[in-house]
Amino acid sequence: MAFEGLAERLQGTIQRIKGKGKVSEADVKEMMRDVRRALIEADVNLKVVKDFVKVVSERAVGVDVMKSLTPGQQVIKIVKEELTVLMGGEQSPIQFAKKPPTVIMMVGLQGAGKTTTTGKLANILRKKYNRNPLLVAADIYRPAAIQQLQTIGKQLSLPVFSLGTDVSPVEIVRQALEQSKVDHNDVVIIDTAGRLHIDEKLMQELKDIRALKEPDEVFLVVDAMTGQDAVNVAQSFDETVGITGVVLTKLDGDTRGGAALSIRSIAQKPIKFVGMGEKMDALEPFHPERMASRILGMGDMMSLIEKAQANVDEEKAKELEEKFRTQSFTFDDFIDQMNQVKQMGPLEDIIKMLPGAGKIKGLENAKVDEKQMGRVEAIIYAMTPQEKTTPDIINSSRKKRIAKGSGTSIQDVNRLLKQFEDMKKMMKQMTNMQQKGKKKMKMPGLNSLFK
Amino acid sequence: MSFFKKIKEKLTGTSESVSVSEKFKDGLSKTRNQFTSKVNDLVAKYRKVDEDFFEELEDLLLQADVGFETVVELMDLLRFEVQRKNIKDTAGIQSVISEKLVEIYESGDNSSNELLVQDAGLTVILFVGVNGVGKTTTIGKLAHRLKGQGRKVMLAAGDTFRAGAIDQLQVWGDRVGVEVIKQSEGSDPAAVMYDAVRAAKNRGVDVLICDTAGRLQNKVNLMNELQKVHRVIEREVPGAPHEVLLALDATTGQNALIQAQSFKEATNVTGIVLTKLDGTAKGGIVLAIRNKLKIPVKFVGLGEKMDDLQPFDTDKYVYGLFADGLEQEDKNELN
Ligand SMILES: Nc1nc2c(ncn2[C@@H]2O[C@H](COP(=O)(O)OP(=O)(O)O)[C@@H](O)[C@H]2O)c(=O)[nH]1
Ligand SMILES: Nc1nc2c(ncn2[C@@H]2O[C@H](COP(=O)(O)OP(=O)(O)O)[C@@H](O)[C@H]2O)c(=O)[nH]1
Ligand SMILES: [Mg+2]
Ligand SMILES: [Mg+2]
Numbered sequence: 001m002a003f004e005g006l007a008e009r010l011q012g013t014i015q016r017i018k019g020k021g022k023v024s025e026a027d028v029k030e031m032m033r034d035v036r037r038a039l040i041e042a043d044v045n046l047k048v049v050k051d052f053v054k055v056v057s058e059r060a061v062g063v064d065v066m067k068s069l070t071p072g073q074q075v076i077k078i079v080k081e082e083l084t085v086l087m088g089g090e091q092s093p094i095q096f097a098k099k100p101p102t103v104i105m106m107v108g109l110q111g112a113g114k115t116t117t118t119g120k121l122a123n124i125l126r127k128k129y130n131r132n133p134l135l136v137a138a139d140i141y142r143p144a145a146i147q148q149l150q151t152i153g154k155q156l157s158l159p160v161f162s163l164g165t166d167v168s169p170v171e172i173v174r175q176a177l178e179q180s181k182v183d184h185n186d187v188v189i190i191d192t193a194g195r196l197h198i199d200e201k202l203m204q205e206l207k208d209i210r211a212l213k214e215p216d217e218v219f220l221v222v223d224a225m226t227g228q229d230a231v232n233v234a235q236s237f238d239e240t241v242g243i244t245g246v247v248l249t250k251l252d253g254d255t256r257g258g259a260a261l262s263i264r265s266i267a268q269k270p271i272k273f274v275g276m277g278e279k280m281d282a283l284e285p286f287h288p289e290r291m292a293s294r295i296l297g298m299g300d301m302m303s304l305i306e307k308a309q310a311n312v313d314e315e316k317a318k319e320l321e322e323k324f325r326t327q328s329f330t331f332d333d334f335i336d337q338m339n340q341v342k343q344m345g346p347l348e349d350i351i352k353m354l355p356g357a358g359k360i361k362g363l364e365n366a367k368v369d370e371k372q373m374g375r376v377e378a379i380i381y382a383m384t385p386q387e388k389t390t391p392d393i394i395n396s397s398r399k400k401r402i403a404k405g406s407g408t409s410i411q412d413v414n415r416l417l418k419q420f421e422d423m424k425k426m427m428k429q430m431t432n433m434q435q436k437g438k439k440k441m442k443m444p445g446l447n448s449l450f451k
Numbered sequence: 452m453s454f455f456k457k458i459k460e461k462l463t464g465t466s467e468s469v470s471v472s473e474k475f476k477d478g479l480s481k482t483r484n485q486f487t488s489k490v491n492d493l494v495a496k497y498r499k500v501d502e503d504f505f506e507e508l509e510d511l512l513l514q515a516d517v518g519f520e521t522v523v524e525l526m527d528l529l530r531f532e533v534q535r536k537n538i539k540d541t542a543g544i545q546s547v548i549s550e551k552l553v554e555i556y557e558s559g560d561n562s563s564n565e566l567l568v569q570d571a572g573l574t575v576i577l578f579v580g581v582n583g584v585g586k587t588t589t590i591g592k593l594a595h596r597l598k599g600q601g602r603k604v605m606l607a608a609g610d611t612f613r614a615g616a617i618d619q620l621q622v623w624g625d626r627v628g629v630e631v632i633k634q635s636e637g638s639d640p641a642a643v644m645y646d647a648v649r650a651a652k653n654r655g656v657d658v659l660i661c662d663t664a665g666r667l668q669n670k671v672n673l674m675n676e677l678q679k680v681h682r683v684i685e686r687e688v689p690g691a692p693h694e695v696l697l698a699l700d701a702t703t704g705q706n707a708l709i710q711a712q713s714f715k716e717a718t719n720v721t722g723i724v725l726t727k728l729d730g731t732a733k734g735g736i737v738l739a740i741r742n743k744l745k746i747p748v749k750f751v752g753l754g755e756k757m758d759d760l761q762p763f764d765t766d767k768y769v770y771g772l773f774a775d776g777l778e779q780e781d782k783n784e785l786n
Contacts, residue, residue, distance in 0.1 A: 003705060037519050043704030046513050109702065110727065110755070111583025115614075141755070143591075143622035148615030151636075155614070196730045223583065227516040227704025229732035250582060253667040255706035278582070278613070 003256070005297020006038040006079065010072055023075065028060045031075050042295045044258035045231045048265045056082050080292055086261060087288030088270050094129070095216045095244065100186040101134075101177070103213055106247075107206055107237060108221035110194030113249035113275055115145065117221050118191040119152035120275065120283035121247075125187050126158070134185035136176040137162035138169040138209070139193035149191055156280060159183065169193070170208045177213055190215075197236030206241045218243045219272065222259060224251045230259035234267040243267065249275030252282070258295050329424055331380045331388035378406035379416050391417060498541040500533055508548070508773060515772050516704050517735035521742065525551055545774065552769040558742045564763050566722070566749055567693050568602070573651055574658045575684055575691035579677060579714050580698035582665030585726035585752055587616065589698055590660050591623030592752070592760035598627060602657040607647030608633035609640045609680060610664040620662050626757060630654075640664065640676065641683045648687040661692070668713035681718045695720045696749065701727045701734030711740045725763070726752030733772055 010031060032053050039049045060078050096102045104121065106114040118135055125131040135153055137160055139145035146162050153160035161176040173190055180188045190209065195202035210218070220234060220243040237243055246267070248260055251274045260271055271286040323329045380388065382405035387394055394402070394417065396410075403410045498504065505526060512522045528551045529544075538544050568574045576593070578586045587610065594604045606624050608631055610616035617633050624631035632647040644661060651659040663680060666673035684692050697720045699707050714720050725734045728751045737748050748763040 040513060040519050041705055043516075043706070046510055109730070111585065111700065113583060142619075143626075144615045144618035147618045148613070151614035196727075198731060223700070223702070225581070225700075225703045225706045227702060227732065227736070228514045229516075229702050229730070232731050233702075250667065252670075253581070253706065254669040254709060255704075258704070 003041040003297070004038070006035060007076060007296070009034040009038050010076065023060055023063055025061050028057050028075070031060075031072070032057050035079055038296065039258060039261075042256035042258035042297065043225075043227045043230075043262075044295065045228050045262035045266070048231070048262050051265070052082065052086070052261075076296075080296065083261065083292040083295065084289050086265055087291050088264055089288065094125075094272070096187075097216045101180045102131075102187045102217075103177070103215040104187065104189045104217045104219065105206075105210065105215045106189065106191050106219050106221055107241060107243070108194060109196065109223075109233060110142070112194060112221045112223045113247075114194065114221045115139070115148050115152065115191050116278065117219075117247050117249060117273075117275060117283065118149065118189050119156060119158075119280050121219075121273070122158050122187075122189055123156055123280045124283060125189075126156075131187045132185050133158060133187040133189055134176065134180050134183065135160045136173060136188060136190045138172050138176075138190050140165040140167070140169055140172070141193045145191075145193065152280070159185070169205055170212065173209050174212055197233050197240075203236075203240045210241060215244075217245060219245050219247050220263075220267075220269070221247045221249060222263060224248045224257045224259060224274075225253060225255045226259040228262075230262045231266045234263040234269075238267045238269065243269055245270050245272040247271075247273045247275065247283075248286070252276045256295050256297055257291065260291050261295060327424060331383060331391065331420065334420065335377065335380050375406070375408055375412060376416055379403075379408055379413055382406040391420060500538055500541055500544050504541060504544075505530070511773050512735065515733040515735035516707075517772065518705055518708070518739050521555060521735075521739045525555060528554070548773060549766065549769050552738065552772065553765055556738045556741050556765060556769065560741070560745045560747075562745060562747050564722075564747050564749055564765065566762075568597070568658060569693060573648075573656060573688055573691070574693045575648070575651075575661065575688055576658060576694045576696060577661045577663070577681065577684060577692040577718065578696050578698060579663055579718055579720065580665060581667050581700075581710055582613075584665065584698040584700040584703075585724070586610075586665065586698045587619050587623065587662055588755060589696075589724050589726060589750070589752055589760065590620065590662050591627060592757055593750070594623070594629050594660055595627045595757045596760060597658050598629060603655065604629045605647065605651050605654070605656040605659045606631045607644055607659060607661040609643050609647075609662045611636055611638050611640050611643060612664040616662075616664065641679045644680050644683045645687065648684060648691075652688075668710050674713065674717045677714075678717050694722060694749075696722050696724050697746070698724050698726055699734065699737065699740075701725050702730060702732040703734070703736070705736060707734075707736040708739055708743070711744050711746055715744055715746060720746055722747055722749035724748075724750045724752060724760075729753045729759070735772055 035056065036049055036053050039052065040046065044052075056075075056079055059082070060075050063074060063078070094102075094104070106118050106121075108114050122133040122135055125133050135149055135158060137146040137149045139149075146165065150160050150162065161172070161179055163172045163175065169192065176188060176190070179185075192206060192209065193202070195206075197203065218241060220237050222230060222233065226233070234243075234246070246263055246269055248257065248271055251257060263269070264271065271288075271291075273283050274286050276282040276284050323333060379402060382402045383394075387398065387402075394413075399410050399413045403413050406413075508529075509522055509526055512525065513519070517525075525548075529548065532538070532547050532551065533544065536543075536547070538547065566576075578590055580586050590606060594606060598604050604627075606620055606629060608617045608620045610620070611634065614636075617636060621631050621633065630650075632643065632650050634643050634646070640663060647659060647661065650656075661680075661684070663677060664673075666677065668674065681692065681695070695718050697711060697714050699710065703710070711720065711723070723737060723740065723746055725737055725748050728734065740746055741748070748768075751761050751763055751768070753759045753761060
C-alpha cells in the first residue's frame with residue numbers, strides 16, 4: 001500500500017533511455033512527470049514541486065551522462081543533489097543568548113508535539129550543553145496541558161513554572177522570566193498552546209509573549225505527516241510570529257515527510273531537530289541528505305547505485321534478466337549472483353539501501369546469516385554440473401549424496417531446492433510485472449496503489 | 452434544480468439547520484460570505500471549461516491532499532462527462548465535479564455515515580489513531596453529544612502512557628458530566644478496559660467510549676497492544692466494540708491512507724473522525740480511504756470546544772474541497 005518511491009517510479013523511463021549518451025529534453029520531461037508524482041505522493045507542496053521540477057529540468061537537459069551511470073541514475077543524482085541543497089546545510093546549533101537566560105519559544109498547531117519536544121530539548125540542553133533549563137507551562141487552554149508538562153518535568157527532574165489556568169499566558173511568561181533570574185536558570189523554554197495559524201486572537205498572544213523579551217529561538221514544531229497545508233502553517237507562523245527554526249516530529253513513523261521540503265523552501269528557516277519517538281531521549285539533529293533520500297523513498301539509493309555500478313557489469317545484468325524471463329536460471333547463476341552480492345559488502349547494508357526495504361515488516365531488524373550463505377555455497381558446490389542446470393533430477397538418493405558431500409543435512413538441501421524454485425517463480429513474476437507496469441504508469445488505475 | 456444549487460442552498464441554509472451548516476461551512480471556508488458567493492456565481496458563467504480549467508481544478512484538489520491517483524481518476528471521469536454532456540461553462544460543471552467526487556468516495560459501497568448505537572444494551576466505542584490527532588478531545592465531544600441525546604455515557608482512560616493523558620480525559624469527563632474509569636499512569640490498558648466494561652455493565656451504561664494511547668502504525672508492539680485491548684472488549688461484550696473510530700488529523704497528508712490500512716488490519720476500523728477541519732487543511736485523503744478501504748467518515752471535528760463535533764455530510768464536504776478554491780481564483784481574476 002505504501003507509495004512508490006522515485007527510483008521505482010522512474011524504472012520505466014530509465015529502461016527506455018538506458019545506453020544513451022545524452023539525456024534529451026523529451027527524456028527529461030518524461031522523467032520529470034515521475035519526479036512530480038513521487039514528490040506529490042511524498043506530501044511536498046504542489047507549488048514547491050513545480051518550482052523544483054523546473055530547476056531540475058534545466059539542469060538535467062543535455063547533461064553529459066557520466067560513464068559510470070545510466071542516464072536515469074544521472075537524473076536521480078541531480079534530483080537528490082538539488083533536494084539536499086534545498087533542505088539546507090547540516091544542522092545549525094541552538095542559538096544561545098550572550099547574556100542568560102536564553103529564551104526558546106515552542107509554537108505550532110495542536111498536537112504537533114510541542115510539549116513533548118519541550119521536554120526532549122530540555123533534556124539535551126542539560127545533558128549535552130550542561131545548562132539548567134526552566135520549563136514554562138504557558139498552555140492554559142488544552143485540558144491537563146500543565147499536568148502533562150509537570151509530569152515530564154518530574155521525569156527529567158527539571159523545574160516547571162506554572163501559574164495554573166487562570167492567569168494569562170503573557171503574564172505567566174513574564175513571571176517565569178523573573179523567576180529564572182532568581183533561580184539562575186540559563187535557559188527558559190516556553191511551551192505554548194497549540195493554535196491554528198488563522199486564529200488571529202491566539203496568534204496575537206504569541207506576538208505579545210514574544211514582545212516580553214526577544215527570544216533567541218522560536219521553534220515551529222511540525223508533525224512530519226503534515227500534507228499540503230504545511231506551507232500555509234509555516235508561512236503564517238513565520239509572518240505573524242517570526243520563527244527561527246523548525247522541529248519535525250514523529251519522524252519515527254513511515255511517512256515520507258515531504259513537509260520538510262515544503263517548509264524549507266517556503267519559510268527558508270533551518271530544520272534543527274527531528275523527533276524520533278515519544279521518549280525523552282528521542283530528539284536528533286536534522287540530516288538534510290537523509291531527509292532527501294527519505295522523501296524520494298529511496299533509502300540510500302545513491303550509494304547503492306554507486307556500489308552496484310562498481311561491481312555489476314551491465315551486460316551480465318541483462319543476460320541475467322533474460323535468464324529469469326526464460327526460466328533458464330541455474331544454480332551456477334545462483335552462485336555467480338551470490339558472489340557478486342558478496343563483493344558489494346555486508347548484506348545487511350545493502351538490504352537497508354534498497355528502496356522500500358524499510359517498509360517490509362520485520363526487515364528493519366533483519367540479519368543476513370553469512371553462515372547460512374556458506375552452507376548454501378557448499379551445497380551447490382556438491383552438485384554435479386547436470387544437477388546444477390536441471391535441479392529437477394535431484395531425487396532422494398542424490399539429495400543424500402549432496403548433503404553428505406557438503407556437510408549439511410537433507411533438510412538443508414530440500415530448503416535450498418525449494419528456495420530456488422520459489423525464487424525462479426518470483427523472478428518470472430517480477431519480470432512480467434515490469435512489462436505490465438509500463439503500461440499501468442500511463443493510466444494509473446485506483447488499484448495500482450495496492451500491491 | 453441542479454445538484455450544485457441544492458448543495459449551495461444547503462450551505463447557505465434554511466433556518467432549522469443553520470447552526471449545523473454554518474459550523475460545517477465555517478470549518479471548510481473562512482472566507483465565504485453571501486456577497487462573494489453572488490459575485491462568484493456571476494463570474495462563473497464567464498469561465499470556460501477548457502484545459503486551463505482542468506489544470507486549475509487538478510491543482511486545487513492536489514492541494515487539498517486528495518492524492519495523485521484519485522485526482523487522475525477524477526479528471527478522467529470529468530473529461531469524459533464534459534464531452535458527453537457537452538458542458539461549456541463552469542457553472543454547469545461544479546455539480547458534475549461534486550457528483551463524481553461523491554461517486555469516487557462512495558464507490559458503490561453503501562456503508563453508512565451514521566454512528567451505530569444499540570437500541571438496547573451496552574454499546575462500546577473504541578478510539579484509535581496516531582499521536583496527537585484528537586482522540587481524547589473527540590471522545591469528550593462525542594460523550595457530550597450522546598449525553599445530549601439522553602444516553603448514559605461512560606469513558607475509559609485507556610491511554611496510560613502519555614504524560615497527563617488520564618487527567619486530560621478526566622477534565623473532559625467533568626466538563627461533560629460523565630464518569631471516567633481509570634487506573635494509574637503506566638498500568639496495562641487492557642486491564643483498564645476490562646474494569647471499564649465491568650463497571651459499564653454494572654451501572655447500566657448505554658455507551659462506553661474507550662480512549663487509547665496514540666501510536667504510529669509502524670510500531671508493531673504497540674499495534675499488538677491495541678489488538679489486545681480490542682480482544683478484551685470483544686470477549687467481555689459479545690459483538691463489541693460496536694464502533695472502532697479512527698481519528699484522522701485533517702492536516703495529515705498521504706500517510707493517512709497507510710494509517711487507515713494498518714489500523715483497520717489491527718482493529719477492524721468502522722469509521723473515521725476527521726479532526727481539525729477548522730484549520731485550512733481539508734483532509735482530502737479520506738476520499739481514497741473510503742474508496743480503497745471502505746471506511747466511511749462519520750464525524751468531523753471543527754474546534755476544541757464541547758460542541759465542535761458534527762456528523763459528516765458527504766455533499767457538503769466534497770463541495771468544500773474545491774469550490775472555495777475556484778471561487779478564490781475567480782475573485783483574483785476579477786480584481
Ligand atoms: N512517535 C512519536 N510521537 C511523538 C513525537 N513527538 C510527540 N509525540 C506524541 O504526539 C502527541 C502530541 O504531543 P504533544 O507534545 O502533546 O503535542 P502539543 O499539543 O504540540 O504539545 C503525544 O502523544 C506525544 O507523545 C515523536 O517524535 N514521535
Ligand atoms: N482546532 C482543533 N483542535 C483540535 C480538534 N480536535 C482536537 N484538537 C486539539 O488537538 C490537540 C490534540 O488532541 P488530543 O485529543 O489530545 O489528541 P490525542 O493525542 O489523539 O488524544 C489538542 O490540543 C486538542 O485540543 C479540532 O477538531 N480542531
Ligand atoms: Mg502541548
Ligand atoms: Mg489522547
